[in-house]
Amino acid sequence: MSDIRWAFESFGVRVCIESNEAEPIERVKEVADYSLLSRLSEIDPQLAYHNFHITKVGDTYSSGLDGEDFGDNPDLGSLLKYIGSRIRILVAEHASNIVFVHAGVVSWKGKAIVIPGTSHSGKTTLVAELVKLGAVYFSDEYALFDADGTVHPFPRPLAIRERSDPSIRADVDVRELGGNAGTGSASVGLIYFGKYRKNSEWMPETVSPGVGIIELITHTIPMRVNSEFALVTLKNAVKGATMVKTDRGEAEATAEKILHFIDNTDN
Amino acid sequence: MNNSQKPVARHSGLVVQEMPGEVLVYDMDSNKAHCLNETAAMVWRSCDGNSSVEDIVRSFERNSGTKVSEDLIWLAIDQLSSNGLLAEKVESKFAGQSRREVLKKIGFASVVALPVIASLVAPQSVLAFTSCTCNPGQPVGCTPQVPAGCGSNCSGGGVCV
Incomplete structure (x- = not known):
């Protein structure tokens, strides 16, 4: 019987975690805090809409979220790592007043450069190179748009993959790259769509606002849950922004091209 | 579908955002997003259930100030229908012809942009x-x-x- 409960609210999303043991609850507090960059506050568990459970049965832990069963896992550490990522996605999907888009973001001369992309698309590597060139770090995972379309920082440590084994990632503080994390919001200057392709040339083609939004939708986390708000927010986000599409070669050279491009574009 | 029938634009289950020269449509049933260019959007707006294809041609010509062929309007209606943006599906006028053939035939004769609907699934x-x-x-x-x-x-x- 689960009888220990802890709940928090983050970006308007109310989440409860319950367990029949104290240890998972104590550790999940740290995990949630890390996953959401401390942007959470404790609430009364009765106010929560979403419920995780972690139940110790013998030597293993069974777990789940609302009606979904995560299965059994004997290793609490790896289970909590998974639950941390699920907490972040849950908040990103159901956040009120903020639209989470899967993207790397930096700001350059006060304007945001947004690089939408899936995992393994090279966002973090490119963001790291932009930071090394002086851009202000916002995020390597999410662009957080408010209703006006302004981007807010979500500066988690950069999850840099090892070249020899991309499944291994190390958290790198942006200061280790010689950069700084953004503290204020920025309007969007450039949205860049493209994938790494060996030996690709940087040949940007401008895309129309409508087509750009269609591309953004594929990376917009609450699109199915909160379609209308997400669409209006994206529309506001692209106002005044330049949107380009091109494959890219190595991140170091691409970062230079991006900054050169934005410096020579009026918007 | 023949020319006397009157296509109806679908409105339920859609989120629509107008933009300069484009219309964005998000279909909450299929979770598909569509971007209609100006030509496709003008035809879509004219599908009011009271207008025949001939009426839509005339309306398009009035609004754009340009002569257009009936085939161009049909091309837009076909695309709107196949993307689920009409209340009821219409039978393609170009059944049996490849899209390339149709575009070639209409494109050469047209001075307005061909209707384009770009779509992606969330x-x-x-x-x-x-x-x-x-x-x-x-x-x-x-x-x-x-x-x-x-x-x-x-x-x-x-x-x-």
């Missing part, structure tokens, strides 16, 4: 946005969850490899 699961983190409790749980680039098996360390 990702099926929010889990598609995860990194390659997985739950070792479900060692094969990666397959439906992970984005391209992650493997399909969950390692003991909680990474899809």
Whole structure:
């Protein structure tokens, strides 16, 4: 019987975690805090809409979220790592007043450069190179748009993959790259769509606002849950922004091209 | 469908945003997003259930100030229908012809932009946005969850490899 409960609210999303043991609850507090960059506050568990459970049965832990069963896992550490990522996605999907888009973001001369992309698309590597060139770090995972379309920082440590084994990632503080994390919001200057392709040339083609939004939708986390708000927010986000599409070669050279491009574009 | 029939634009279950020269439509039933260019959008707006194809041609010509062929309007209606943007599907006027043939025929004769509807489906699961983190409790749980680039098996360390 689960009888220990802890709940928090983050970006308007109310989440409860319950367990029949104290240890998972104590550790999940740290995990949630890390996953959401401390942007959470404790609430009364009765106010929560979403419920995780972690139940110790013998030597293993069974777990789940609302009606979904995560299965059994004997290793609490790896289970909590998974639950941390699920907490972040849950908040990103159901956040009120903020639209989470899967993207790397930096700001350059006060304007945001947004690089939408899936995992393994090279966002973090490119963001790291932009930071090394002086851009202000916002995020390597999410662009957080408010209703006006302004981007807010979500500066988690950069999850840099090892070249020899991309499944291994190390958290790198942006200061280790010689950069700084953004503290204020920025309007969007450039949205860049493209994938790494060996030996690709940087040949940007401008895309129309409508087509750009269609591309953004594929990376917009609450699109199915909160379609209308997400669409209006994206529309506001692209106002005044330049949107380009091109494959890219190595991140170091691409970062230079991006900054050169934005410096020579009026918007 | 013949020219006497009157296509009706679908409105239910859609989120619509007008933009300069484009219309964005998000279909909450299919979770598909569409971007209609000006030509497609003008035809869509004219599909009011009271106007025949001939009426739509006249309306288009009035609004654009340009002569257009009936085939161009039909091309737009075909695309609107196949993308689920009409209340009822219409039978394609160009059945049996390849899209390339149709575009070639209409494109050469047209001075206005051909109707274009760009469409993409929103990702099926929010889990598609995860990194390659997985739950070792479900060692094969990666397959439906992970984005391209992650493997399909969950390692003991909680990474899809």
